[in-house]
Amino acid sequence: MPRDLSKDERSADPVTLTESPNSVMTERSPSPTSSEQSSPSTERQRQFVIVPEAQQVEATNLHPYTRPLTVSDLDACVALENAAFTNPNDRATPEKFKYRLSKCGELCLGIYCTVLPNSGFRAETLAASRPIETARKNGAISVLLGHVVASKTNDSTATDDSMGVPENWDSPHPVPTKRGHQEAGRTIVLHSVALLPGFQGRGLGRVLLMAYVQNMNGAGIADRLALIAHDHMVAWYEKLGFTNLGKSATQFGGGGWFDMILELKQLQSRATYG
Numbered sequence: 107m108p109r110d111l112s113k114d115e116r117s118a119d120p121v122t123l124t125e126s127p128n129s130v131m132t133e134r135s136p137s138p139t140s141s142e143q144s145s146p147s148t149e150r151q152r153q154f155v156i157v158p159e160a161q162q163v164e165a166t167n168l169h170p171y172t173r174p175l176t177v178s179d180l181d182a183c184v185a186l187e188n189a190a191f192t193n194p195n196d197r198a199t200p201e202k203f204k205y206r207l208s209k210c211g212e213l214c215l216g217i218y219c220t221v222l223p224n225s226g227f228r229a230e231t232l233a234a235s236r237p238i239e240t241a242r243k244n245g246a247i248s249v250l251l252g253h254v255v256a257s258k259t260n261d262s263t264a265t266d267d268s269m270g271v272p273e274n275w276d277s278p279h280p281v282p283t284k285r286g287h288q289e290a291g292r293t294i295v296l297h298s299v300a301l302l303p304g305f306q307g308r309g310l311g312r313v314l315l316m317a318y319v320q321n322m323n324g325a326g327i328a329d330r331l332a333l334i335a336h337d338h339m340v341a342w343y344e345k346l347g348f349t350n351l352g353k354s355a356t357q358f359g360g361g362g363w364f365d366m367i368l369e370l371k372q373l374q375s376r377a378t379y380g
């Protein structure tokens with residue numbers, strides 16, 4: 107269930123005590139009660155630092171949630187893509203977003219948080235955000251923080267064809283083609299995995315991708331996920347369960363990619379409908 111920030115409108119303290127990530131560990135942290143004191147061998151020693159206000163993470167209590175994307179998220183996705191990928195060659199075009207969100211939005215997932223207007227929250231997707239889908243009187247909006255945008259292919263890895271957009275795809279009778287989304291394909295190609303820069307590095311990318319894998323596991327609509335990654339991202343995907351198949355033949359954005367795949371679990375269907 108979406109939870110919003112309206113319940114927590116406290117302004118941040120000017121300074122926050124936090125544990126140094128590369129602490130030298132010189133001071134002992136006090137135990138609240140004597141009964142909770144641990145033995146000297148197990149007692150953790152911590153060094154605390156005061157993080158200057160300018161370096162503090164501003165948006166706390168995000169309560170992020172995921173939901174499938176639709177074409178109504180087009181502007182927010184384009185804004186997110188432009189902000190997340192500093193190299194324009196790595197970005198999907200607005201046309202590709204429109205195509206994928208229109209044809210297979212059920213394969214695309216966004217991670218959001220709910221924000222009150224004029225709350226001072228900053229995000230490149232704010233201007234494209236829409237009211238959340240409840241009749242809230244406070245005008246709260248749902249702000250896109252990250253997305254996974256995908257389509258299906260008949261191949262077992264991402265290919266240049268799978269990344270294309272068929273001509274006249276939105277005409278009433280589009281000509282069948284190998285380019286773009288293949289409804290009967292058994293491989294889901296992840297074209298874009300991205301978080302807004304201000305929200306990277308705090309686990310949201312992992313939450314988003316794990317939620318995506320969970321959604322697709324056992325859904326029965328595909329056998330595997332595939333994507334292409336630059337070498338510096340290979341380890342991140344491997345940590346999340348993907349396998350590196352080596353250099354990719356794709357020439358998107360000038361090439362130099364690695365093929366990554368993740369086999370989906372095929373859970374037995376336990377529900378019947380109709």
Ligand SMILES: CC(C)(COP(=O)(O)OP(=O)(O)OC[C@H]1O[C@@H](n2cnc3c(N)ncnc32)[C@H](O)[C@@H]1OP(=O)(O)O)[C@@H](O)C(=O)NCCC(=O)NCCS
Nearest residue numbers: 190299300301306307308309310311312335338339341342
């Ligand atoms: C890639 C991206 C989606 C990751 O999301 P994120 O929220 O920043 O990453 P997370 O905070 O979830 O990372 C979780 C873990 O991966 C680690 N990690 C982050 N980047 C890594 C990298 N390049 N290689 C290996 N591990 C990495 C983190 O240290 C963290 O590890 P921990 O849980 O053990 O501490 C995000 O950084 C992004 O949008 N980058 C720009 C766009 C992009 O490059 N997309 C990928 C295209 S292939």
